[in-house]
Amino acid sequence: MIHLGELISAYLDGETSSEETARVISHIETCDRCRNEMSDVHAARGALRSLPVLEVPEVLFENLGLSTTVVPMRRRPVTWIAAAAAAILIAVTSASLATPDAIGVTLYDVSLNHGQQQLSDPGIAPKLAILSGAEQ
């Protein structure tokens, strides 16, 4: 199965063609991996968008003796290298520690799976269960 990959971001950005959109929708109906990935990307974007945008009051600049004029910042190359190294370190550490994507299943599906296997059980358990499914 060919997964959606970068098409997920493009779809969420509204940058897919009509054919690509149809492909995305069709694919996520059957692919848990891509559906979860899309859900995660969507959630991450939503979280970023929900962060408040704060404006620094001009009086603060004045109190600090700073100019409100925007001045381009010049960074030394060594700062960039250190920042890049730190970013890579954080990314690698996070990847090794992060919980992998979850597989979503409903309680009904889990209960049904258990019930199906009970059919082959010669024990008393199926009679005690009386189909009192867990999805209630």
Place this chain on the structure above:
Amino acid sequence: MRRVAVVGVTAVLVIAGAAAGAAAQVAELVEQGEQARYSGEQTVVCNTPDGQTSEVFEVAQADGVVVSRDSGGVVRAAAVTRTGGWSLGGKYEVRDRGEELFLQRPVAVVEIMEGDLLRLRLRFDVETGVLLASDVFNGDGSPYCSTRFVVFLPGAAGLAANVDPELLDLSPVGSFNESALPEAIAGFDRISVGQGPREEIVSAYYGDGIFSFTVLNAERVIDIPELAEAPTADIEGHAYRRQFSLSTVVVEWSSDRGGYVLIGDIPLDVQSQVLRALPTPQQGFFDRLWSLFN
């Protein structure tokens, strides 16, 4: 002295013979009950750490199909025909407690002992073999779950009339992580292994002749949205997400061998034994981060 020894051995043999006879009696009743035709209403009451749960079901059986309908109108159906005879795990002993009246019908009372512990009391209808009442006990002797028919109509198919349930077969799995789903867990034998509710999930069913449970395992975390608000249970110092629904308990956790879900009808102390024998929950993100520097 020799006479005392002979009497003692004879007594042991008589008791063992009685237990074997009681087990055979239960096997006969179970087989007879599978072919019965009846309808009725049944109550289920369970005492869980999160409080008492109860429900009333309409239950009916006919032609190898059992159907239930809960108070919310949800109907479920399953086949009752078994492929093999009843077998009891070695740790249990069956005791025949004679007959009594239940719903004004003669019932055979049987107790399942686990050592000195009364684990299960069963009342089988003598005429049909149907299990009319059951009481499950925890390891400390406290009652866990009880089922009771409050209405029993033998011969009436009721809900089960003309039911043709669509039964789904589990797809066999080619390979799975044997260490994650071992052949035996806490005295329960693995009876079957199959495809779980999703492609990546393997499902193993365990039983000991009395109780049963299913363990789902996947490389990734298994997320059940309905358990998002479920209480966290501390078992043996590990945190699990656990929810009770009548006699069914569902437990969700993730370990270093992937995501796990346990579902079954097992008493509280047995839950602990089973969970202890499976890979334990993984530490949280910050615990793992901290452990990197220690």
